[in-house]
Amino acid sequence: MITYQNIKLEIEKMIDNRLWKVGQKLPSEYELAKYFNVSRETLRAAIKLLEQEGKLLVKHGVGTFVIKPLPMIPSRLEFLQSIGTMIKLAGLNEEENKEMIGEVMCTKEWAAALNIAEGSPVVKLERIRYADGEAVAYSINIMPKELVGDAFERVDFSGSLFGFLENKCKLHIARADTELLVPLKKDKYVARLQIDKEEETPVILMKQLHYDEQNKEVLYSFDYLRNDVFNFWVRRERK
Amino acid sequence: MITYQNIKLEIEKMIDNRLWKVGQKLPSEYELAKYFNVSRETLRAAIKLLEQEGKLLVKHGVGTFVIKPLPMIPSRLEFLQSIGTMIKLAGLNEEENKEMIGEVMCTKEWAAALNIAEGSPVVKLERIRYADGEAVAYSINIMPKELVGDAFERVDFSGSLFGFLENKCKLHIARADTELLVPLKKDKYVARLQIDKEEETPVILMKQLHYDEQNKEVLYSFDYLRNDVFNFWVRRERK
DNA sequence: CCCTCACATTTGTCTAGACGTCTATACGAC
DNA sequence: GTCGTATAGACGTCTAGACAAATGTGAGGG
Numbered sequence: 001m002i003t004y005q006n007i008k009l010e011i012e013k014m015i016d017n018r019l020w021k022v023g024q025k026l027p028s029e030y031e032l033a034k035y036f037n038v039s040r041e042t043l044r045a046a047i048k049l050l051e052q053e054g055k056l057l058v059k060h061g062v063g064t065f066v067i068k069p070l071p072m073i074p075s076r077l078e079f080l081q082s083i084g085t086m087i088k089l090a091g092l093n094e095e096e097n098k099e100m101i102g103e104v105m106c107t108k109e110w111a112a113a114l115n116i117a118e119g120s121p122v123v124k125l126e127r128i129r130y131a132d133g134e135a136v137a138y139s140i141n142i143m144p145k146e147l148v149g150d151a152f153e154r155v156d157f158s159g160s161l162f163g164f165l166e167n168k169c170k171l172h173i174a175r176a177d178t179e180l181l182v183p184l185k186k187d188k189y190v191a192r193l194q195i196d197k198e199e200e201t202p203v204i205l206m207k208q209l210h211y212d213e214q215n216k217e218v219l220y221s222f223d224y225l226r227n228d229v230f231n232f233w234v235r236r237e238r239k
Numbered sequence: 240m241i242t243y244q245n246i247k248l249e250i251e252k253m254i255d256n257r258l259w260k261v262g263q264k265l266p267s268e269y270e271l272a273k274y275f276n277v278s279r280e281t282l283r284a285a286i287k288l289l290e291q292e293g294k295l296l297v298k299h300g301v302g303t304f305v306i307k308p309l310p311m312i313p314s315r316l317e318f319l320q321s322i323g324t325m326i327k328l329a330g331l332n333e334e335e336n337k338e339m340i341g342e343v344m345c346t347k348e349w350a351a352a353l354n355i356a357e358g359s360p361v362v363k364l365e366r367i368r369y370a371d372g373e374a375v376a377y378s379i380n381i382m383p384k385e386l387v388g389d390a391f392e393r394v395d396f397s398g399s400l401f402g403f404l405e406n407k408c409k410l411h412i413a414r415a416d417t418e419l420l421v422p423l424k425k426d427k428y429v430a431r432l433q434i435d436k437e438e439e440t441p442v443i444l445m446k447q448l449h450y451d452e453q454n455k456e457v458l459y460s461f462d463y464l465r466n467d468v469f470n471f472w473v474r475r476e477r478k
Numbered sequence: 479c480c481c482t483c484a485c486a487t488t489t490g491t492c493t494a495g496a497c498g499t500c501t502a503t504a505c506g507a508c
Numbered sequence: 509g510t511c512g513t514a515t516a517g518a519c520g521t522c523t524a525g526a527c528a529a530a531t532g533t534g535a536g537g538g
Contacts (some may be wrong), residue, residue: 039524055451065453078478174476175293177473180419181471182443202421215308231420234417236316236318238320261522279493283519284491298500299500299518299519301502301518
């Protein structure tokens with residue numbers, strides 16, 4: 001069946017096969033539609049996808065052009081993935097050690113982020129993460145007790161937190177607002193990642209507020225990450 | 240004139256006016272199209288925009304729902320803006336001081352990023368940025384001589400680099416790939432931003448490779464930023 | 479040589495209708 | 509009561525055609 005998504009793939013293939021050189025103009029939408037034997041609107045849907053992916057540049061009244069492909073970027077910030085996944089994707093052996101797990105009272109900062117009352121019960125999880133045996137990250141996760149219930153008491157947690165929340169608590173994390181900052185040097189968690197006492201290991205702090213599909217606050221997390229191991233990139237567009 | 244963009248604004252207004260509560264289902268596309276007196280496809284174009292902005296959640300075979308609005312975020316990383324703009328947007332008085340400007344030979348790192356030959360001529364610009372009189376950023380900009388020509392010799396540069404490149408060199412910066420990292424403590428530029436000798440000021444380093452509309456590398460930049468002044472956020476989506 | 483204006487080309491938007499696919503639900507069989 | 513199924517409602521996709529808006533070009537005038 002011919003769909004606009006198939007056509008998108010076809011055009012993508014044509015670009016990859018250098019059917020049109022970088023910077024060159026594609027045939028007009030009318031001609032391409034005729035070629036693929038679809039309506040112009042359908043073809044435009046395909047082109048729109050490629051435009052959003054940054055592979056084509058559409059100029060009103062002029063034509064559509066092939067853009068020079070941007071290089072692949074490892075660990076793009078736009079895409080939310082867990083620390084564990086990042087370590088595994090880098091081809092490293094991932095291990096972790098639970099430092100603490102249990103119910104505590106919600107602090108003022110957590111309450112403001114999670115949009116719950118200060119002092120209300122939350123489940124706190126702290127873990128050290130290892131890549132090929134070396135400590136590379138310290139994670140702190142805060143979840144409202146109201147949302148996770150007694151899942152962490154009933155079931156022994158291990159492995160992926162995202163997976164656990166999805167399977168055991170029916171909480172699907174869809175996105176997160178993430179702040180990247182340099183932790184203060186006196187921060188006690190930074191010390192946990194300092195291996196070499198001579199050369200100071202750079203540590204970056206990710207504060208993330210995770211939402212479900214409906215933008216309900218589900219999880220607040222602090223990740224201290226060795227910046228010599230984790231590299232964060234983001235593609236920024238001028239608006 | 241009724242366009243899908245107008246309809247998007249209308250629906251946005253309705254959501255803001257709490258015509259539908261958060262989580263509530265909107266009328267079906269058919270009914271909304273009838274209400275606005277447009278075709279269903281046109282209405283769908285409007286809804287698609289709102290879906291991409293994260294204000295609506297469309298569920299196939301079920302309906303379209305209002306999502307809880309996410310909070311406004313200052314200085315979102317997804318949107319490329321100059322340091323000067325950021326300072327001004329924060330309502331601060333922006334000043335700067337050129338530390339150096341001139342032609343130098345391209346280093347290996349710059350050459351790899353800008354995709355030019357090592358040793359070829361580049362224009363290097365270094366500036367200290369002030370906000371309300373206090374040093375908050377140190378910027379280093381590298382541009383291929385081939386692209387900017389003698390614009391920096393002919394015209395006295397001051398103010399916005401993006402504007403200068405656009406007006407004097409016909410180079411429109413459309414996007415950038417940005418790496419955020421913690422600079423090494425011994426980095427000499429970090430010292431330029433250390434005001435208080437007692438409490439250490441956190442400094443974050445942004446390495447940015449800027450592209451024009453056609454993804455040609457135009458500008459490579461290093462920005463050392465006081466992290467107690469600049470806060471960087473990014474919205475991440477699970478894929 | 480430069481400017482202006484008309485025109486052809488190309489993309490942007492919209493329509494009315496058709497059919498496909500997905501989901502929740504109600505109903506019937508067991 | 510429970511399970512499977514039919515069905516209505518809702519979103520997903522596609523079409524053929526029309527007109528609007530933007531851009532580049534070439535002819536003509538100054």
